Each structure stands twice: as C-alpha cells, then as structure tokens.
Amino acid sequence: MDCDSGMASWNPHPSDGARDTEDLEEKLRQSEELREETARKLEEETQLKVFYQGQVSQLESKLQDHEERLCSLERKMASLLEKPQLQPVVSETDKLAGQDQSKSGDSQGLVNREIKAGETCTFGLDPATIHGKLETQEDSDKGNILIKYNGDQEVVNTLGRFVGKSHTALGDVLVSGGRMYWEVDVHKSNHYRIGEHSLPAFRYEGVATKTVKRDKWIGDTKKSWCIRNNDGEVSARHNYEDCGLPLVRNPPVIGVLLDYDNAKVHFFDADSSKHLHTYEVDVSEPVRPAFQVNEGYVVVDTAVSLAKMEELLAVMDAASDSIPDVKHEASLRKTRFFNDARLTDLSKSLGKEWRQVASCLGLEKVQLDKVEINYPRDHNRQVLEGLSAWRLTMKDDDAMLEELTSCLRKGGRSDMAEKIQEEYEKSENPS
Incomplete structure (x- = not known):
C-alpha cells in the first residue's frame, strides 16, 4: 500500500518540459536573427569601406593631377620670365621691305x-x-x-x-x-x-x-x-x-x-x-x-x-563730294509741310506702334536702339529723332506724305494717316 501510494505521488510534469523546449527554440530563433543582422551589418560596412577606398583613390588621383598641372604652370611661368618680352618682328619686316627706318625704342622695347x-x-x-x-x-x-x-x-x-x-x-x-x-x-x-x-x-x-x-x-x-x-x-x-x-x-x-x-x-x-x-x-x-x-x-x-x-x-x-549739305537741306525744310513743328506733333501722337512704323520707314534697329539709349525716358524725343533722321533721306514732301501715310496704315494708325492727308491737301489748296 505504501509502495503504491509512493508511486502514485510521483509527477514528471510533462507540460514543463514542453515549455523548456519552446524557450530553447525561441532563443535559437533570436540567435539566428542576431547572426543574420550581424552578417548584414558586416556586409554593409564592407561595402562602405570599398566605397570610401574608391573615393580616396579618386581624390589622390585628382590631387596628383593638380600637383602635376601646378608644376607645369610653374615651369611655363619660369619659361616666360626667362624669354624676352618682345620678338624682333619689326626689324625682320624692315629687312623684307628692304628699307632703312629710323627707330627709337620706348620703355617696352617697342x-x-x-x-x-x-x-x-x-x-x-x-x-x-x-x-x-x-x-x-x-x-x-x-x-x-x-x-x-x-x-x-x-x-x-x-x-x-x-x-x-x-x-x-x-x-x-x-x-x-x-x-x-x-x-x-x-x-x-x-x-x-x-x-x-x-x-x-x-x-x-x-x-x-x-x-x-x-x-x-x-x-x-x-x-x-x-x-x-x-x-x-x-x-x-x-x-x-x-x-x-x-x-x-x-x-x-x-x-x-x-x-x-x-x-x-x-x-x-x-x-x-x-x-x-x-x-x-x-x-x-x-x-x-x-x-x-x-x-x-x-x-x-x-x-x-x-x-x-x-x-x-x-x-x-x-x-x-556727293553728300548734300545737311544743314542747308534742313533749313529749306523749315518752310515745307513736314517741318520741325509738324514732326514734333506727330511724335506726340505715336505710341507703342512707333517701332513698326519706323521699321516700315526704313530706319535700322541699331539707329532706334541708339536713340532709346540717348533718351531712355523720353518717348516723344525718341520718335522725333527717328522721324528727323527719316526726313533727311527723303526727296520732297510728296514722297514723304506717300511713305508716311502708308506706314501709318500698316502700323494700325489709319486715323493719323487720314488726318495728315487732309492737312496736306489744305496746305496745297489754302482756298
């Protein structure tokens, strides 16, 4: 009875053994993960080491190139300082020309x-x-x-x-x-x-x-x-x-x-x-x-x-010899229809369309740019200068009237063209 009761009291706890196995497996898994993480970090460090070694090699190569270029420039500088500043080109030319020239050198040897x-x-x-x-x-x-x-x-x-x-x-x-x-x-x-x-x-x-x-x-x-x-x-x-x-x-x-x-x-x-x-x-x-x-x-x-x-x-x-006396021509034009006063009035009426009209009149871009530079904030003066330059190229009032009215119409200022046409006809037939 005592023996049976003793055997009955022994308990091997099979559930505890299972937990121990699970703990070991978990530790083994964690150890494997740690090993893999360590291996990954080691690989990354190796790659970085290779990268930086390459960078160092490139920098060392560039440094060597710069040192060589610096030495080359120093040699060139030394060579230039050793050479005379001027070559005897002029004296050689004199020999070719076969003529004696009186010469006096300046401070540079010229x-x-x-x-x-x-x-x-x-x-x-x-x-x-x-x-x-x-x-x-x-x-x-x-x-x-x-x-x-x-x-x-x-x-x-x-x-x-x-x-x-x-x-x-x-x-x-x-x-x-x-x-x-x-x-x-x-x-x-x-x-x-x-x-x-x-x-x-x-x-x-x-x-x-x-x-x-x-x-x-x-x-x-x-x-x-x-x-x-x-x-x-x-x-x-x-x-x-x-x-x-x-x-x-x-x-x-x-x-x-x-x-x-x-x-x-x-x-x-x-x-x-x-x-x-x-x-x-x-x-x-x-x-x-x-x-x-x-x-x-x-x-x-x-x-x-x-x-x-x-x-x-x-x-x-x-x-x-064929160029006319501009001052004389200008003085004659003072009594014509397109006199200074009329050109001044025209310059006050032309706005942003002026460039198109000027191009039609044959004025060069460089002329217009120069006028704008000379009178940067005076649009009326820019137009007046341009019209005055154009007037000097024209033969008479009839030719000027025909060309100006045509260019005004092309520039979208038909109103100005008609007004000038009417004023011109009145000046020709005052009655």
Whole structure:
C-alpha cells in the first residue's frame, strides 16, 4: 500500500518540459536573427569601406593631377620670365621691305615708326600684350597674322598682358606719323572688335593708344576706336558709344586706314570698297593696331598693297563730294509741310506702334536702339529723332506724305494717316 501510494505521488510534469523546449527554440530563433543582422551589418560596412577606398583613390588621383598641372604652370611661368618680352618682328619686316627706318625704342622695347609716303609697313603682334585665351600664328614672309579665341586655354597673366574678358592683342609698332593700312578677314568670327588704340586693341579691328588700360575692351575708352561685331550686329564704337552703320550685309573683310598726320582713322568694307566710318584720333601719343576676338578667329593682312589704300581714299573722297549739305537741306525744310513743328506733333501722337512704323520707314534697329539709349525716358524725343533722321533721306514732301501715310496704315494708325492727308491737301489748296 505504501509502495503504491509512493508511486502514485510521483509527477514528471510533462507540460514543463514542453515549455523548456519552446524557450530553447525561441532563443535559437533570436540567435539566428542576431547572426543574420550581424552578417548584414558586416556586409554593409564592407561595402562602405570599398566605397570610401574608391573615393580616396579618386581624390589622390585628382590631387596628383593638380600637383602635376601646378608644376607645369610653374615651369611655363619660369619659361616666360626667362624669354624676352618682345620678338624682333619689326626689324625682320624692315629687312623684307628692304628699307632703312629710323627707330627709337620706348620703355617696352617697342619701335616707333613714322610711315613715309610710298612705304608699306607690315607688323606683328606684341607678345607681352596677348591675352591668355588667344592663340596666334604669324607668317612674317606673307605679313599674315592669325588670332584665334580659345576659351579652354590656360591663362598665365604677366605684366602688360590683357586680362579679364578683354581678349585683346596689340600690334608691335607705335605709329607716330604718315599713313598705315591693314585688313582683317573676320568672316569666321561673330564677336570681335578691330581698330586702333593710342596704343590699339582688338575686339574688332581698331586703333589704341599706348596707355590703354589692359582690362578694357577696344572702343570702351577715350583712346580706342574700332568697328565691332556683337553677335551679328556691326557698329562703330568709341568711348562706350556705338554708331550704327547702314549695312546691307556684314563686311567679311574690314580695312583700317590710319592717317596719323590728319589725326583720323577710316574703316572700310574692304571686300566692296565701301567706306564704313571715320573717327578723329587722339595723336598726342603714338597709336597701335588693336585686335579683340571673343569667338572664332580672324586673319590680319598687314602686307596690303598701297594701291588698295589709295583706291579706298579715292572712293571715300568721291562719296563725300556727293553728300548734300545737311544743314542747308534742313533749313529749306523749315518752310515745307513736314517741318520741325509738324514732326514734333506727330511724335506726340505715336505710341507703342512707333517701332513698326519706323521699321516700315526704313530706319535700322541699331539707329532706334541708339536713340532709346540717348533718351531712355523720353518717348516723344525718341520718335522725333527717328522721324528727323527719316526726313533727311527723303526727296520732297510728296514722297514723304506717300511713305508716311502708308506706314501709318500698316502700323494700325489709319486715323493719323487720314488726318495728315487732309492737312496736306489744305496746305496745297489754302482756298
């Protein structure tokens, strides 16, 4: 009985064993999840390590490239400082021309030249002035100079070199007497200036003075004169002021004739021998050819025959003889129907339609833009100036009446056209 009762009191608790198994399985599951999480984090860290190692390698490579470029620039700078500032282009030209020239050097080693009658004067570029964005090639035998804009080129600025956006180079001669003529083929550039400086510079072709500032564009100083092309619009420019040119087409070749003795520079469309513009030049100091190229390239021909220069002067003189006396013509028109008072009344009546009417009358966009710049807040004065310029191109009142009324109607101002027609008829038949 005691044995049976003892056996009956033993209890193995099978439900507790099941719970232990579940706990172990849960711990095993959690351990597996932890292992997977650890493996995932390890993989991410490995990927980040590889990524940053790649970044470090790229930075080290870039640093090495910059160090090499810096060493290259330092070598170039040292080379430039060792070279003479000017090449003996002028003296070589004299040998080719076979003429003895009197020369006197200035502080930069440039050569003063007085161009004598019957003398052809070729020239080169002053390397100390050439902007770092310009590539140049010179053929002294042919007298040709190629000037090309290269926006990707490294710039090393030195004393005397043009800087900033004034992509300029100056000729290596200082003209102090006589006449000098050169031509520039510009048909491969749509943004240039050519002229003279009292040392010259080139945006187009022009003339510049010896003391021109090296960060200024040609035509944007009192001592530089040029023809410029600004994205297809060609004009003459001096001291920040543009002068519109009556062009049928943009000249492919610009001729520059410097008449030092008469203190003038003449610009021509050398291809058609058409005179473009003339400026009076400050000759208180020598002047230099000047070139500025902001797009494409130009080719300078310094060995143009003297016969071409004389031909252009003859064409210009003949054209000036045929120009009427504007003051006399204006005085006669004071008694005509389209007198100053009537044009003033018309200018007060034309509003926003003025531009369309002006275009119909044959006024160029550059003329209208210049008038707006000169009188920015005076619309009536802008219209008056435009009508006055148009009046000078007309033969008589009858022609003016016909053209003006037609353009007014096209501009939507038939009311003004009819009113002018009535007033004109009354003036012709006062009874």
